[in-house]
Amino acid sequence: MLDARRGLADRLERFLAHHHDKFLISQFIFLIVFVSIIFVPPFLGEPALEDTRYTHWGLFANYLLWSLWFPLVLISVVFTGRSWCGIFCPMGASSEWASRYGLHRPIPSWMRWEGTPHVSFLIITILGQTTGVREHPESVMLLFGGMFACAVLFGVLFAQGKRAWCRHTCPVGLLLGLFSRLGVVQFWPKRRAPGENRYAERGMCPTMIDINRKDESRHCIECFKCVHPESGGGQKMSFRRPGMEIEQIRHYNPNVMEVAFFFIGIGTALGGFLWLVLESYQEMRQNLGVWALSHGHSWIGGTGPSWLMSVHPERGEVFNWLDFILISGYMLVWAGGTAVVLGLATLASAYLAGSKAATGTLYQRFLELGYQYAPVCLVSLIIGLGYNLFLPLGYFGDSAPDIAKEVLLAMGLLWSVHLGNRILAEQNVRGFRRVMALLPGIAGSAATGFAWWIAIFGPPGAG
Ligand code: SF4
Ligand code: SF4
Incomplete structure (x- = not known):
């Protein structure tokens, strides 16, 4: 094999x-x-x-x-x-x-x-x-x-x-780079130079990777410029287990901004789906509109430039400043909420993982455990954006597309839990302590999956 x-x-x-x-x-x-x-x-x-x-x-x-x-x-x-x-x-x-x-x-x-x-x-x-x-x-x-x-x-x-x-x-590229860490393709220097991953503005790599010190996948765009199968230098392409880089993220240059993306960026995208399906958005719109008009802010009902908001009277959609402010604000509130929930869950995991035997500081463990949400976020984005991709499954029955999405979401969730477990194992967290440290991460992944479930299928009981 x-x-x-x-x-x-x-x-x-x-x-x-x-x-x-x-x-x-x-x-x-x-x-x-x-x-x-x-x-x-x-x-x-x-x-x-x-x-x-x-x-x-x-x-x-x-x-x-x-x-x-x-x-x-x-x-x-x-x-x-x-x-x-x-x-x-x-x-x-x-x-x-x-x-x-x-x-x-x-x-x-x-x-x-x-x-x-x-x-x-x-x-x-x-x-x-x-x-x-x-x-x-x-x-x-x-x-x-x-x-x-x-x-x-x-x-x-x-x-x-x-x-x-x-x-x-x-x-x-940010999205693709981040999720490529889950991927099976790896490029690795045939002769690795000592030292850490470095940024190299000079050299052959178009994305400024020092190819002799490359470790993480995220910036490699697979241009094959550094791959020379007949020579003893450059990079070698190989296949690995899906998720392996994240399981061993400590050796692949973990980055606080990437973790922030799971906490904030994915929450923003989630808010972009939720404002369309949640009643709370309509209620807020109503309340803010009434408040603004009663306080003399009538400009809020006016329309802004079409590069900022949807102005399409021919299709029956004209947003005003109220819509613009509320949609952006709603998305940012979801980003903040997701950041708080996932941040606290990850911090609790990192804290519970601490023991004499565990390796790394609290911050290192936090950073590494932040990557466990990658699969559930990836699968949620695929299902959320790829609505029509599942429609042909309707051939097997009306409910087949939704069942396929639910199964995929469950698989993403399980993969996240598995990654959380493997990251903790790499941190040398054993036995009962590992189970305890895993629980907040499971809660974080489940909360993410559930929020996306609502974004994709609508709130329970609706429609
Ligand atoms: S090749 Fe560059 S421009 Fe195209 S998606 Fe990738 S990062 Fe973005
Ligand atoms: S394959 Fe291209 S992008 Fe990747 S390390 Fe080599 S030169 Fe850089």
Whole structure:
């Protein structure tokens, strides 16, 4: 079995390393697809009532983007790592291409700050909701076109032959990098230099990895530039157990910003689903609206610019400042709530794990245990975003799509619990203490899973 796995990895590695210069072809094909999905639909007429995704390009483009591309790319990180980034993504490829001919300025420190992609994730996620990115092609063009423009602009401005945008700013890359730690693909230096993971603005790696000291997966976009099967240097591609990097996260450069993403970023995305289904949102909207008007803040009923909020009278949707403030605020409140719940659960786990035999400080244990939520968060995002992906299962019965989603969510939850157990084992927490330390983590994963369950299926008793 092990030999078969190694053989398959070797064959794939040889094939992709020998053809990595042809990735340009796939990136160019996806550039054409990207342009036709992002930039064409806003200029088409409104679909007629009887139109379907097979008769109207705008509807088909929306289906491709939200029902296929997003969930499938998220699923792919588990099986193929960040292959989307290195082999297919036209945005990253354009950024790298632009940086070959650009100004080659050093990457500024604000951009190199670990929190920058998190800020860009928050902005894109919130704007996505307030502008209605899942419904309106104009919003898709604004957000995805804006990201594309920034990717190229950052390429023109910073570094030479690199992907400053991908490493430091891309919100999609942030998600893929984080979840690639769960994946089965690993690149490892054939001759590892002593010392820790280092940032290398000079060198062959487009995402600034010092390839001789590489450990974590998250920044590796699988471009295969450093893979030379015939030579004794560079990186070797291999397959590993899913989740292995997180089980042994201590040796793979754990990062407080990534843990913050599980606590805050995922909560923001969750809020983006919950405002659509929870009564509390409507109640708050009503109460705040009445309060604002009775206190003379009538501006709150006015409409703002269409790059901030959905203004589509032709489709019967016009948001005002009240909607904008409340949707953003509601998402941020959920982000804060998730941060408090998961933060406290993780702190309790880390504290309970403390014993004479346990390794690491309280902070180290906290940081490592924060990664246990990765599977439940990944699965929740896939199910939440990939609503239509499950519809074909309706062939097996009306309830089959929902059953499949529930089973997947349960699997994500169990995987999180398993990871929590393995991380504690790596921290040398044994016996009854390990069971006790595991319980708060289970509660945190269950709370996350339950909140997503409501976001996906609606509140219990509703509809
Ligand atoms: S990081 Fe973003 S822009 Fe870069 S390759 Fe990945 S998805 Fe594309
Ligand atoms: S480590 Fe190698 S395969 Fe990964 S992004 Fe850098 S150069 Fe490409």
